[in-house]
Amino acid sequence: MPELLAPAGDMERLKYALIYGADAVYIGGPLLGLRANAINFSFDEIKEACELAHSMNKKIYVTVNIVLHNKELKAVIDYLKKLEECNVDAIIVSDLTIVKLALEHTKIPVHISTQASSMNVETAKFYKELGCERIVLARECSKEEIKAIKDNVDIELECFIHGAMCAGISGRCALSNLFTGRDANRGGCAQICRWDFDLLSENKETIKGEKEFTFCAKDLSMLKYIPDMIDQGITSFKIEGRMRSIYYIATIVNTYRKVIDSYLSDKENYKYNPEYEKILRNCANRDSVPQFYNGVNDSTCGYYNGRVEVSNQDFLGVILDYDKESHLATVQERNLFKVGDKAIIFGPNHEDIEITIDEIYDMEGNTMDLVRHPMEIVKVRLNKEVFKYDLIRK
Amino acid sequence: MSKLLVMPKSTNIDLYSEYADGFIYGLKNYSVNLPIEVSIDEIKELSKKCDTLNKELFIAINKNLFTSELDRLKEYLLELDKLNIKGILYADVALVNLKRDGYFKTDLVWSQEHLTTNYQTINNWYSFGVKYTYLSSDITLREIKEIKENTDSILIAPMFGYIPIFTSKRHEVKNYLDHFNLSDSSSINYIEKEGKIYPIVDNHEGTIVYSNNILNGYKEYLDLDIDYVTLNEFNIEDSLFIKVLKTFKEKNEIDLEIPGSDKGFLFNETTYKVK
Numbered sequence: 001m002p003e004l005l006a007p008a009g010d011m012e013r014l015k016y017a018l019i020y021g022a023d024a025v026y027i028g029g030p031l032l033g034l035r036a037n038a039i040n041f042s043f044d045e046i047k048e049a050c051e052l053a054h055s056m057n058k059k060i061y062v063t064v065n066i067v068l069h070n071k072e073l074k075a076v077i078d079y080l081k082k083l084e085e086c087n088v089d090a091i092i093v094s095d096l097t098i099v100k101l102a103l104e105h106t107k108i109p110v111h112i113s114t115q116a117s118s119m120n121v122e123t124a125k126f127y128k129e130l131g132c133e134r135i136v137l138a139r140e141c142s143k144e145e146i147k148a149i150k151d152n153v154d155i156e157l158e159c160f161i162h163g164a165m166c167a168g169i170s171g172r173c174a175l176s177n178l179f180t181g182r183d184a185n186r187g188g189c190a191q192i193c194r195w196d197f198d199l200l201s202e203n204k205e206t207i208k209g210e211k212e213f214t215f216c217a218k219d220l221s222m223l224k225y226i227p228d229m230i231d232q233g234i235t236s237f238k239i240e241g242r243m244r245s246i247y248y249i250a251t252i253v254n255t256y257r258k259v260i261d262s263y264l265s266d267k268e269n270y271k272y273n274p275e276y277e278k279i280l281r282n283c284a285n286r287d288s289v290p291q292f293y294n295g296v297n298d299s300t301c302g303y304y305n306g307r308v309e310v311s312n313q314d315f316l317g318v319i320l321d322y323d324k325e326s327h328l329a330t331v332q333e334r335n336l337f338k339v340g341d342k343a344i345i346f347g348p349n350h351e352d353i354e355i356t357i358d359e360i361y362d363m364e365g366n367t368m369d370l371v372r373h374p375m376e377i378v379k380v381r382l383n384k385e386v387f388k389y390d391l392i393r394k
Numbered sequence: 395m396s397k398l399l400v401m402p403k404s405t406n407i408d409l410y411s412e413y414a415d416g417f418i419y420g421l422k423n424y425s426v427n428l429p430i431e432v433s434i435d436e437i438k439e440l441s442k443k444c445d446t447l448n449k450e451l452f453i454a455i456n457k458n459l460f461t462s463e464l465d466r467l468k469e470y471l472l473e474l475d476k477l478n479i480k481g482i483l484y485a486d487v488a489l490v491n492l493k494r495d496g497y498f499k500t501d502l503v504w505s506q507e508h509l510t511t512n513y514q515t516i517n518n519w520y521s522f523g524v525k526y527t528y529l530s531s532d533i534t535l536r537e538i539k540e541i542k543e544n545t546d547s548i549l550i551a552p553m554f555g556y557i558p559i560f561t562s563k564r565h566e567v568k569n570y571l572d573h574f575n576l577s578d579s580s581s582i583n584y585i586e587k588e589g590k591i592y593p594i595v596d597n598h599e600g601t602i603v604y605s606n607n608i609l610n611g612y613k614e615y616l617d618l619d620i621d622y623v624t625l626n627e628f629n630i631e632d633s634l635f636i637k638v639l640k641t642f643k644e645k646n647e648i649d650l651e652i653p654g655s656d657k658g659f660l661f662n663e664t665t666y667k668v669k
Contacts (some may be wrong), residue, residue, distance in 0.1 A: 068512045069533065070540045097515040119463040122488035122538045138458065140563045169458055169553055169600075172485070172561040174508045177664045179587075185508055188666030193503050193560075199570060202580035209574025213585060233499070249511040256575060299569035385544075 002230055004260060005061070005158065007242040008349075010041070014049050016246040019389050020348045021257030024059035025049070026092060028242060031079050032066040046086040059089035065113035067185035070093045080106050090133065094171065099130065100277070103365060109133040115170045115185070117181065119145060125152040134235065139165060139220065140292045155236040161222040162252055162280070163240025165291055167193035174362055193217075199346075201240035207259070209304070216303040221278055221288030226256065227263045247315040250391055251283040254346060264323045282314045282393075316343055319390040320377070328361070328379040329386055331371075337392075338370030345382070347390035355382060395617060398642055399452065399550065401626040406617040407443055409636065413643035414482065416450030418624065424467060425454040426482025426599050427507070427558040429628040433519075454483040456505050457599055458563075471498035477666040482525050489528050490522055501603065502524040503550065507558060508532055509665060511543035520547045528624075532559040532659040535614050536589045548621045554638060556593060557658055560603035567596035582629060593629050604628065610655035612642055 006022035008014035017025045028040040029050060031147045041049060046062060053060045062083055066072065076098055083091060084106040091108050093099050094115035102110050111134040112118055112127050119138040127135055128235070133157035134324040137146060141159070150157055166173065173184055175192035180186030180289065196212035206211075222229060237260070239252050255276050281288065291301055316337045321330040337343065340359060345353040360368040371378050397415035402599040407417060421427030421441060432440065437453060444451040453474060459467065474482065475498045482489065483505035493502060503526035504510055504519045510530045518529070528536060528550045542549060567583050570576075583650045585603065608630065615623050625642070627635045634652070641650050 067509050068515060070514075070537055070544075072513045073512055073514050095509075095515055096518045097512070100518055117458050118487070120459050120464060120486065120488050122461075122464060122491040123459075123486060125493075126487050126491040140458070141460075145460050145462065152461075167564060167566070168560045169505060169560040171509055172458075174532050174559040175603065178557075178559050179510075181662060181664055183532070183664035183666045185511075186664070186666040189665070195587065197585040199567065199594075200584040200586055200591065202582050202584075203577050205549070205582075207576055207578050208575055209570065211574075213567075213570050215560075215564075216561070217564070268435060297564060299435070299573040301564065302566075302569045302573060304570070304573050342453070 001264060002234060003059075003236040004253065004256055005236045005238045007244065007250055008049075008249065009242045009244070011045055011049065012248055013244070013249050015052070015248050016250045016389065017055055017253055018053060018058055020250045020253040021057065022253050024061060024236070025053065025090070026061040026063060026238075028240070029062050029064070029079075029083060031075060032064045032068075032072065032098070035154065043082055043086060046088065047077070050087040050089070053089075054087070060171070061090045061092055061111065062088045063113070064098055065092050065094045065115045065186060066098075066152075067115070068097055069084050069186070073097065076101050077178045078104050080108065082384060084108050092136065099127075099132065103131045111136060111156075114138060117170050117172070121149055121152045124149045124155055127151055128155040136238065136313060138159075138170065140169065140369055142179065142295045143225075143228070143232070143293055144295075146234065157233075158236035158238050159222075159229065160220055160240055161226070161229070161237040161256065162288070163220055165217040165220050165240075167182065167217050167224070200369060211304045214302070214304065217291070217301055218303050219286045219288035220291045221256070221277075221280060222290055222293060223259060223280065224272060225290055225293060226259045227270060230260065245315070246318070247393070248283055251279060251393070254348060255279055257348075279282060285313060314394040316341075316392040317371075319345065319347075319388060319392070321388055322386045324385060325375050327381055327383055329382045331378055331380050331392065333371045333376045333378065334374055336370060336372045339368075341394075343392050343394055345386050345390050345392050346388055349387065353382075353384050355384075395645075396553075396618070396620050396623045397450070397550075398623045398639065399450070399624045401429055401555070401624060403627045403629070405432060405440060407447070407449065410639060411447050411449060411634070413636075413639040414449065414625075416452065416456055416622070418452040418483065420456070421470060421484060423598070424457055424463070424470070426457045426561055427602055428454050428456075429626065432469055437474070437479075445478055450480040450648065451478065452481045452503065452507070453479055454485060455489060455613040456470060456483045456485040459488050460472065461484040464492075468492065468497055469608060471500070475499050476603065483528055489525060490519070494521060503528050504547075511537070513541040513644070515528065516541060516545045516547045520545065526550060528552075531609065534663050535618075535660045538620070538660075539618065542618070542620065550622040551611075551615065551618075551620045552609060552658075553615050553623035553625060554616075554642070555609060555624070555630065556604035556607075556628050557609050558602055559592075560604075561600065561607055563600040565596050566601040567594060570590055574629065605658065606654075607658075608652060608655040609658040610650065610652050611657060612650055614657065614660050616645065
C-alpha cells in the first residue's frame, strides 16, 4: 500500500494532515530546510509531532534539503543529532555532505530530496549503495522513466502527486538569487518564475501575446493516474505545499485518501470520480495537469492567464465542536457566509454532508444574518452530527 | 597563474588558441548552458587539434539524464576515453556511478552550477574520485577563498561571461509562442523586467536563462591563483571576446572596462531568511 505524504507548516496543519488521512507528514525544522520563510517547527514541536504521529502509527519526515555554504557546515552534525533525539522517521536531504554526516553520525533514514533532481537508474544505484532509503524523484520523470528506475533498483521511490511545480529543474534555478538576492537553494525562493516579463526577439523587438510572458507552470495533479502509480509500485505519493492552509491540506489529503482507498479496496470495479477534480480545483483556484508524467511537455502545462490566484475562497469555516442535544455546531469563520447559503461539510470519517445554513447565532445567543469577520466564532444549527476538525466549504 | 578555459561559440579553436589554455565544449544532446555543442566526431577532431596545439580539452556532459539516455552515453564515454580529454563536466550523479563501475576512466568535474558551494561537499565528491570542481557562480569571493584553502580538488571558476541562472526541460519560449499563436525564429531571445534584459535560449534540451550582465571577475581572480578560470563566449561579440581573452592572458594592468558587465555574486552574498 502506498504512503500518502502530506506537507505541514505548523502543528495545526500537521494535525489536519494526519487526521484527514496522511500516512506521513513532512515538516521543516529550525535550520537547513528549503522553506526558510515558513514558520517551521522548533525541536520541541518536532518531538511533539513525532509523538502524535507515532501514536497514530504514522511518520514524520524533516526536510534538511538546503544546499550548504561554508558557513553552514559546522551546524550540521549537532542539528542531525537533535533531530534523531526527536525520533524523526527520516530526513529529506540533497547535499552530499548532509547525506554522509547523517549516515555516519545518526541512524535516521535518509531520503534524497527532489532538489537533487534524480531521474535515472545510475543515480538511484549511487544513492542506494550509499545507504539511502528512498529517492524523491525529479518532477520531470515520465511514467516510463519511473518504471525504469523501479524495475532496476531496489530503493523506495517517492513521487509528487499534487501541488505547485518549479518551472526549472530543481537545483538549477537561481532566478531568485539574481533578482532578489534570496537564495532559492537555501530556502529563500521568491518565485520569480511566477512573474510576468516582456519577451523580446533577437533584435530586441517585443513579441506580445494577449498576456505577458511567464515561466509559471500549472499545478500538478495526478488524480487520474493514481491507480496507475499504485500499480507501478511507487512507495510514497507526495503532496506539495508546506506553506498551505489547513483547508488546502485537509481537502487534498482527504481527496487522494479516498481515491487511493477506493482503488485498493476494489481494483476491478474502480471508477474515476471527476467530481474530485472540481473539489481540488476550487480549493487551490488554479488549473492543474499531470505535467511530465504522461510525456506531455507543451504549452498546455504553462499558466498564461495573467492573474494572481486567491486560494481558499470556498473555505467557509472550521467546526470546533458540536452539541448533539442542541444540534448547534461551534464554527470558526474563514470566509463570509450567511443564512440561506448552501454548503458542504466534509471530514475524515464521514461522507460529505450538504447543508443549507438556516440559523446562525453569536456566542451570546443572538441571531445573525451573516458572518463576515475571519476567525469569528459563531453557532450554526446543523441537524446532522458533525465533528471537531470537520471543515465547511461552499 | 590560473589557466584560461574558453567556452567558445566556434569549433575553430585557432581563433582563440593564441591566448586560451584550454576549451570546454558540450557533447551534443548531453549538455546544457554551453555556447555550442559538438558531436563525438567533432570532439575527435578537436582533441587532435588540441593535442597539436598543446591545449587542454574538457567536455561537458552536464544535463540531467534520463535512463533512456544512458546506453548511448556509455558508448560515447568509451569513445572519449580513447581521446586526450582532461575532464568531463557533469551535473548528474549517474556519471559518478558509471565511472565507479568502470564504464570509463576520464576524470570528472563536479559541475552542478548552483550547488558547488562549499568545501566539505567538494571534498566528499573528491573522495568519490571526482578530481575537479567547477565552482558555483553565485558564491562570494570570500567563500571561494575559503574553499580553495580547504580542498584538494582542482578548482575551476567562472570568471567572464553571462551566467546561466535557470535551466529547465520545459520549452518556455516555444510554449508561449504556441499558446498565443505567435511566430518567431530567433536563436536567442530576451526577457525584460524593470529595464533589465536577460538572454533566454529555448533549444532541444529545454530553456536556459542567463544573467542580464556579463560577469567580469578579472581583477578579483588575478591574485587568487585558482587552477582554472573560464571565459564564456555566449552572446558576446567575437572581437570583444578575443580582446578580453588577450587582455586576461597578457595580464594587462589596465582595468578592462566592459559595457554591461558586473561582478556577479562575488561581493553579493545571497540571503535566505527574510527579516
